Amino acid sequence: MTRRLIVLAVIGVALAPLPLLLPAAQEAVAVRALLFAMMAVAWNLMSGFGGLFSFGHAAYFGLGAYTTALLTIELGLSPWIGMLAGMAVAAAFGALTGYLAVRYRLKGAYFALATFAFAEMLRLAALNSELVGGAVGLTLPVTGEQGWWTLRFDVGDPAYFWVALLLMLGSVATVIVLLNSRAGLNLLAVREDETAAAAAGVAVVRHKIMAIGVSAALTAVAGGFYSVYYLFVSPDLAFGASVSIQAILPAVIGGVGTVWGPLIGAAVLAPLSDMAATLVRTPPEFLAFLQGRSGLDVIMYAVLLIVVVLAMPRGLYGRFARRPR
Amino acid sequence: MNRTISRAGLAAVVAAAVIAGAWARSGSGTVTAQAVLTGLLLGGVYALVAMGLTLIFGVLDIVNFAHGAFMTLGMYATALLASSAGLNPYLTLLVSVPLLFGVGYVVQRHMVSRTMGGSLAAQLLLTLGIAMLLENSLLLAFSGDTRTVPVSFDTPLRVLGAVADLSRVLAFVGAMSLAGAVWLLLTRTRLGTAIRAVAANPEGASLVGLDVRRLHALTFAAGTACAGAAGTLVTPLVTVEPTAGELFNIIGFVVVVLGGLGSVPGAVAGGLIIGLTEQLGGLYLPGQSPLLVVFGVFVLVLLWRPQGLFGRPA
Numbered sequence: 001m002t003r004r005l006i007v008l009a010v011i012g013v014a015l016a017p018l019p020l021l022l023p024a025a026q027e028a029v030a031v032r033a034l035l036f037a038m039m040a041v042a043w044n045l046m047s048g049f050g051g052l053f054s055f056g057h058a059a060y061f062g063l064g065a066y067t068t069a070l071l072t073i074e075l076g077l078s079p080w081i082g083m084l085a086g087m088a089v090a091a092a093f094g095a096l097t098g099y100l101a102v103r104y105r106l107k108g109a110y111f112a113l114a115t116f117a118f119a120e121m122l123r124l125a126a127l128n129s130e131l132v133g134g135a136v137g138l139t140l141p142v143t144g145e146q147g148w149w150t151l152r153f154d155v156g157d158p159a160y161f162w163v164a165l166l167l168m169l170g171s172v173a174t175v176i177v178l179l180n181s182r183a184g185l186n187l188l189a190v191r192e193d194e195t196a197a198a199a200a201g202v203a204v205v206r207h208k209i210m211a212i213g214v215s216a217a218l219t220a221v222a223g224g225f226y227s228v229y230y231l232f233v234s235p236d237l238a239f240g241a242s243v244s245i246q247a248i249l250p251a252v253i254g255g256v257g258t259v260w261g262p263l264i265g266a267a268v269l270a271p272l273s274d275m276a277a278t279l280v281r282t283p284p285e286f287l288a289f290l291q292g293r294s295g296l297d298v299i300m301y302a303v304l305l306i307v308v309v310l311a312m313p314r315g316l317y318g319r320f321a322r323r324p325r
Numbered sequence: 326m327n328r329t330i331s332r333a334g335l336a337a338v339v340a341a342a343v344i345a346g347a348w349a350r351s352g353s354g355t356v357t358a359q360a361v362l363t364g365l366l367l368g369g370v371y372a373l374v375a376m377g378l379t380l381i382f383g384v385l386d387i388v389n390f391a392h393g394a395f396m397t398l399g400m401y402a403t404a405l406l407a408s409s410a411g412l413n414p415y416l417t418l419l420v421s422v423p424l425l426f427g428v429g430y431v432v433q434r435h436m437v438s439r440t441m442g443g444s445l446a447a448q449l450l451l452t453l454g455i456a457m458l459l460e461n462s463l464l465l466a467f468s469g470d471t472r473t474v475p476v477s478f479d480t481p482l483r484v485l486g487a488v489a490d491l492s493r494v495l496a497f498v499g500a501m502s503l504a505g506a507v508w509l510l511l512t513r514t515r516l517g518t519a520i521r522a523v524a525a526n527p528e529g530a531s532l533v534g535l536d537v538r539r540l541h542a543l544t545f546a547a548g549t550a551c552a553g554a555a556g557t558l559v560t561p562l563v564t565v566e567p568t569a570g571e572l573f574n575i576i577g578f579v580v581v582v583l584g585g586l587g588s589v590p591g592a593v594a595g596g597l598i599i600g601l602t603e604q605l606g607g608l609y610l611p612g613q614s615p616l617l618v619v620f621g622v623f624v625l626v627l628l629w630r631p632q633g634l635f636g637r638p639a
Contacts, residue, residue: 296465299461
């Protein structure tokens, strides 16, 4: 565990000067990569280490985003408090829905579909609820006191990157510490063989719900940061199926069930979407038909996803970095 | 069989009660009749979509997230042929069904087959990747412009005090006929028997000399062809856009789970029930999205009866 935490600290120190070196447009890409990483790290805890395949992480992300946005707009509270509240709300929602799914023994595809249904129900509820702005969504105030407490900076300020980096490091550290604890080892035992773990005295249901709750809370942090950074949340941006996919993709491409996989996946995916955007804006001669079209970024993700699933099921990290056992 | 009949009877009683409740809640017989008619007609299409899904689910054990994208492909085939060649949209079934059958065969043979026996996540992610690829390729090729394909001879029909467009009735009749054809194929032909044998026991099927890999590919292709046919049939009713099939895919999952995994009669009954649920749910919860009720029913079924209304307990 100490070794992993040291590696994590090195990663943090290495990334910290990035916004000072990168042009402003690239900093936005870097922030997106960190956001991807936060979501994927959280998804990976529940679905990779916990073995509970979630197709509905948008639920937790959206609860974090909306809670932070609402507390900031309505009560003028600091986004830090908003994120903490969002963590609590998402963890409670995750624990409740997770309890239902685990209690009624939903497995595999059924579990995935249930998580998806819960996220969709939240999206539909938000769409028709005046309290949270309905289909229009919520816009956070741009003006006001700037600083670390309000997390309000000038557009393109390196501070946004540092906040995201801090939150990402915190998420990974949480996962590392948890995995090394007794609870984490029990969780892995439950994933590997539920019956054997139960026979050895592990409280199966409690450990699954712990994994879902912690994963939900970490995802809510990403959602909270999203609303602070983009200053806007809507039902589709917060609870849409594409959000759930964004949590899954980096983890799968980097390597499911590994600590570093989601980070590698996020570092690969975020620049890809930027590349696609550039290609569409100013395509080379032979690709002139791409001018102004959309969809290319997702096509790239999709191809990468298909290739990874078919050719390297353990992901980039599992394929290239880890010693074969 | 008796259990199936008694369940169908129970479902009919519940449906009657729900309809009576909707009547009381909306206070209008015409509104309720309209909801019932629209729900049943749309439910027929849901049944066809779900039939393809349940075939793939039941025989190959794959949660196919690409089903909706295949359906969208069928819609585009119809929309393009109808607008460029001026074909009658329903005639394009002769193109969309073989086209999607071929696409399904190739996709199964070269991609999906490589994840067979692998983890559930791998198959789910693969079909998700295929769906993203298809949808966004359509977006790239035709951009997000929406198209509509009006049927020149469309006319409103009166049925029991409610009104339904001819195109809706045709979609229902077409979907039900195709569903019936698939049912006959599965129960009355050698190929169908072979497919059911593979579903029941792949190892045993291969021991008695069935080519399991080919049958898997044929089943996936047949399921995908159902999606293509459904795509063509709904084209006159919907706005054709790259994500048009997504909703049908989701509703298809709901129907498959409700009807029982791999059960063809379950898919038909489930499709009609979900069509009704969607329309009547709108009467129960005015102002809310009708899908909210559909998902509510879905979660309840998942929790209390995951084998579905017509499935056997696992």
